[in-house]
Amino acid sequence: MPPSLATKAATLHDVAREAGVSLITASRALGNPSLVSEKTIERVQKAVEATGYIPNLLAGGLKSRRSLLVVGLVPAISVAQFLPTVQALTEALDAAGYQLILGQSGYDHAREEKLLNTMISRRPDGIVVTGLVHSPVARERLRRAGIPVVETWDLSDHPVDMLVGFSHLKVGSAIAGYFLGKGWQRLGIATGDDHRASVRREGFLATVGREVPTAVVPAPSSLALGRLALAELLEKDPATEAVYCSSDQLAQGVLVEAQARGLRIPQDLAVCGFGDADFAAHMQPSLTTVHVDGAAIGRLAAQLIVERCRGQTVAQPVVDVGFRIVERQSTGGPSVKTGPMPPKGS
């Protein structure tokens, strides 16, 4: 940027002078027009154009104590699962005049604490966390800060503040029930090593009622790791009939590896994923999986934050959005060809 062009930005002061009104009148004309006459508003708006004024939210936020900033924390941006949530969150917040600051908390408590501190120093009007806040120090700090917090994608008896999620224990249990209902006995689990996946596994085991061969892969999971996982499972039990995978990416890898080994799906091996990624319905064979409305989670989280910021009392601070098993060909579901589809909205 040639420094010559970087002339000092116009301030509200300049606008007020240009419009021939006082500072505060200019401020109101822009931020609270109902208090100002139409004529003045017009003059101020003209002055804004003339000066090229762009408001300074830092200064405004300092006085008004509303930063119009919301912090969003994800374990890592590349975790596809949370993308619809982040996208919907960003959109819903934007519509209400808020922007999202993104942070990657990793899978590490120390980092989570440090990051939250940094973020709180921005005085955000709200914080949305994917998953629960695990570090006790961080939980306490958030409570102290008095900032509206929404934990998501999980359920807890003791949320920091508000929560939009569902029970991973029930998900695991539901999948196990589904497998048992199909009469499959020789089961396998391919799972990531993160907290939520572990809870799903617990639910799965609780319903099965005994140990099940398991391949654990480091998060974030991927197609490549799925291939590896199936290899491991077949080594443990070559006659495995059905595998539950903690993500659709993992399940895709399991399918690829199974096909590479000449196994027929689902006759020789049934597979169930988690997440209902956009490709799940359109693979060949299509993938049975667990659908969670990630976009709804984002929208609801935004709504809770905004309501709080407006001083409204939130009727339902803990929302369970539930989930549902979507049965497709990989577990012998309906073999109707799903076929090419129009693009999804958004």
Place this chain on the structure above:
Amino acid sequence: MPPSLATKAATLHDVAREAGVSLITASRALGNPSLVSEKTIERVQKAVEATGYIPNLLAGGLKSRRSLLVVGLVPAISVAQFLPTVQALTEALDAAGYQLILGQSGYDHAREEKLLNTMISRRPDGIVVTGLVHSPVARERLRRAGIPVVETWDLSDHPVDMLVGFSHLKVGSAIAGYFLGKGWQRLGIATGDDHRASVRREGFLATVGREVPTAVVPAPSSLALGRLALAELLEKDPATEAVYCSSDQLAQGVLVEAQARGLRIPQDLAVCGFGDADFAAHMQPSLTTVHVDGAAIGRLAAQLIVERCRGQTVAQPVVDVGFRIVERQSTGGPSVKTGPMPPKGS
């Protein structure tokens, strides 16, 4: 949040009193320790712990004119292609003490302008855009604002400021050259309708030297749209030998649809994608595609911004990171089984 807990947050003033020093000494102890004696620093740090002080960056930024905020603009968060860039950008900025504000510019100029205005009002220390800034109004405004800007994932003779990218024209041309070198004559294109994909198509056509049957799908592309696209291409020319797809997601759909129709890959149909998504190497057959180092783009963009903010002159404000074609089985590349892989770092 029980309002009872939301006691007024401690300010630097409180810390100073607690430590028995003046305001400014406390400020320096935290932000510029080299100017303060060790003893005082210790006392201030104790006072910070005692009061639970968390600095207010809004206030600091107002005076110092450094917000430590960088804006990142993507067309949409769900575009998988940019994920490694956003992730690396977030990480590299975080390491330098900056946070990222995320914005979704969509594929619409009016929205791009409005969003940039909103973002500039945060007085960010830098702006990173995926793609070029297209709206002339926005370009001018950015120049005026005097904020360091990095455009990415593209090349331009007239960047707003700095740029890290590569030539999509050359990518298209390279793929066409690769196809022609293989002796394939009956070609097809499955492409998204966004700007960069269109330029790749241009490059492809320029090298082929004639029109080629094309299926255009609305961005963002997906596996489902890829199936649809192949159906359309085969209708136009049932004897199509090779298809270039503007994304790996699209290519995956083309492969699925081809296999559903009993076509052998690559004997009956060769397929090349773009992006080298994490699944490309591990599909069956593995996918020939164009590799771009998205993470490097993010890291370099962060570096440029940070250098500028530190007042250093940037040696190379325009960086071409290049690309390379990765030949795999879908175009008859080496049939070594890529097999399961360890997780990628990051």
Place this chain on the structure above:
DNA sequence: CTGTTAGCGCATTCAC
């Protein structure tokens, strides 16, 4: 409807 006064919390500029 409009204006005046007084800060928001901190960092820069000068003094000592």
Place this chain on the structure above:
DNA sequence: GTGAATGCGCTAACAG
């Protein structure tokens, strides 16, 4: 090394 004063740009509270 430390400190006192000043103001970043804006808005909340009170006047008129």
